[in-house]
Amino acid sequence: xxxxxxxxxxxxxxxxxxxxxxxxxxxxxxxxxxxxxxxxxxxxxxxxxxxxxxxxxxxxxxxxxxxxxxxxxxxxxxxxxxxxxxxxxxxxxxxxxxxxxxxxxxxxxxxxxxxxxxxxxxxxxxxxxxxxxxxxxxxxxxxxxxxxxxxxxxxxxxxxxxxxxxxxxxxxxxxxxxxxxxxxxxxxxxxxxxxxxxxxxxxxxxxxxxxxxxxxxxxxxxxxxxxxxxxxxxxxxxxxxxxxxxxxxxxxxxxxxxxxxxxxxxxxxxxxxxxxxxxxxxxxxxxxxxxxxxxxxxxxxxxxxxxxxxxx
Numbered sequence: 001x002x003x004x005x006x007x008x009x010x011x012x013x014x015x016x017x018x019x020x021x022x023x024x025x026x027x028x029x030x031x032x033x034x035x036x037x038x039x040x041x042x043x044x045x046x047x048x049x050x051x052x053x054x055x056x057x058x059x060x061x062x063x064x065x066x067x068x069x070x071x072x073x074x075x076x077x078x079x080x081x082x083x084x085x086x087x088x089x090x091x092x093x094x095x096x097x098x099x100x101x102x103x104x105x106x107x108x109x110x111x112x113x114x115x116x117x118x119x120x121x122x123x124x125x126x127x128x129x130x131x132x133x134x135x136x137x138x139x140x141x142x143x144x145x146x147x148x149x150x151x152x153x154x155x156x157x158x159x160x161x162x163x164x165x166x167x168x169x170x171x172x173x174x175x176x177x178x179x180x181x182x183x184x185x186x187x188x189x190x191x192x193x194x195x196x197x198x199x200x201x202x203x204x205x206x207x208x209x210x211x212x213x214x215x216x217x218x219x220x221x222x223x224x225x226x227x228x229x230x231x232x233x234x235x236x237x238x239x240x241x242x243x244x245x246x247x248x249x250x251x252x253x254x255x256x257x258x259x260x261x262x263x264x265x266x267x268x269x270x271x272x273x274x275x276x277x278x279x280x281x282x283x284x285x286x287x288x289x290x291x292x293x294x295x296x297x298x299x300x301x302x303x304x305x306x307x308x309x310x311x312x
Contacts, residue, residue, distance in 0.1 A: 002252040003219055006259075013226045014263045016119045023119055024139035026108055026265020030231045031147045035188030039148035039290045043311050049277040051192075051293075051308040052103040053202075055095070059102050060201050060210050060238070060271065069097035099137070100303035105145070105232075105295045106268045109135030110302045111257045118265045131300020140267055141297035141304065147190045147231050149291030149310055151274065151281050152177045155196035162196030163215035168242045169193065171224040183287045187229040190269075190291050192310075193217065194278045198236040202273065216242040219255035226264060233260065234269025234293075234308075269293065269306070277310050286312060 019029045053059060059068035075092040100106070108118040109132035115123050117135050126134040154169050155162055157177040163169075178185060185191065193216075201210035214237045225233055233240060241247075241256035252258065260266040281287045290311040295304030 001250075003250065003255050006219070006252060006255055009220070009223060010259060010263045013222055013259060015265050016263075021119070023265070024108065024135055026118055026267065027229075027231050028140060028145065028267065030188040030229050032188065035147055035231075039146065042148055042289050045284075045312055047280065047312040049280065049289075049310040049312070051272045051274060051277060051310055052306060053271055053273055055097065055102050055305060060207055061098075061101050062207055062211055066098045066101050068101055069095055071095050097305070099298060099301050099305060100270070102305060103271045103273065103308065104269070104303050104305050105137065105140060105293070106257070106261060106270065107132065107135060107137035107140060107302050107304070108261050108265055108267065110261055111254065112262050113252065113258050116262070118262055128300075132302060133300065136299060137295050137301035137304040138297045138299045141295045144294035145190070145232065145267070146290070146292045146294065147188055148186075149190045149192055149289050150183055150185050151192045151194055151277060151287045151289075152183070152185075153181065153194040153278050153281065153287070155194055156278070156282060160196065162199050165209075165213045165215060166242075166244050167195075167215035168218040168244075169195070169216060169221065170218050171221055174221065174224055181281075181287045182285070185228045185230070188231045189228070190232045190234065190293070191225065191228075191230050192272060192274055192277075192291075193233065193235040193240070194274045195235060195237055196275075198271070198273055198275060202275070211238055212243070213245070214238060214243045216240055217256050218242060219259060222256055222259035222264065222266075225260070225266060230266065232267040232269060234272045236272055236274045238270055240268045240270055269308070272308060280312070284312075
């Protein structure tokens with residue numbers, strides 16, 4: 001069975017046609033000129049935070065279907081060419097990696113159910129071995145993803161460094177964290193959810209724990225995101241939503257993904273490293289900032305690596 005109330009939520013939250021039949025940007029359409037001006041106004045002290053993980057062989061992947069990036073030199077100490085002075089050389093390299101192996105955005109074509117993607121696109125017609133003919137990450141990359149970011153620190157709300165592995169974040173938790181922080185969330189904002197789960201990889205070095213069962217958003221939080229008119233949601237875990245035995249073994253695994261990407265057109269960012277930003281927000285009491293997190297314009301990609309930056 002699907003999770004309780006899932007179909008009702010899907011019908012209620014579905015944004016198909018809201019921005020036109022040809023739309024492929026979904027909730028990013030909430031980001032308009034006023035949102036961007038408000039985002040720029042959040043920069044007051046010139047504090048810059050990198051929210052991305054490194055892209056190298058020591059990443060979080062366990063080496064199954066997704067593996068960690070591998071960088072190879074194609075040229076090393078190669079002479080610049082005829083006429084160049086002795087010792088004038090160059091080096092080049094290539095990278096071999098899944099598009100979703102580290103800090104990344106999911107494209108709207110990443111998941112689907114009942115044979116349809118966001119905006120009613122027929123999955124059989126839109127998805128190919130060469131990528132997505134519609135709903136690819138390239139439609140989120142141009143003109144990009146920049147907006148006012150808001151951190152919601154659920155771990156700090158609960159008084160812990162990291163949430164328990166089986167903790168499902170509810171809309172009540174999001175509201176309570178916003179109230180405690182004195183934070184408002186509005187149209188076009190990008191929500192960053194701090195669970196502390198990232199520490200299982202960055203501090204403990206435990207890939208298995210980081211990539212396994214994990215705390216995250218309950219699928220019912222999709223309604224909260226819809227009511228707030230969020231442009232996107234990102235978190236510091238691998239899946240944004242909770243992964244537990246019940247959810248992974250159900251007929252509808254990743255229900256928040258399905259509601260967000262397929263029904264709402266709400267992009268999801270995964271494995272954002274929020275530890276330094278969360279500590280600074282707690283120190284200065286400001287949980288909003290300018291967030292610049294454009295994905296790569298990979299034509300037809302189901303996701304994209306990203307090196308997100310928060311500027312306060």
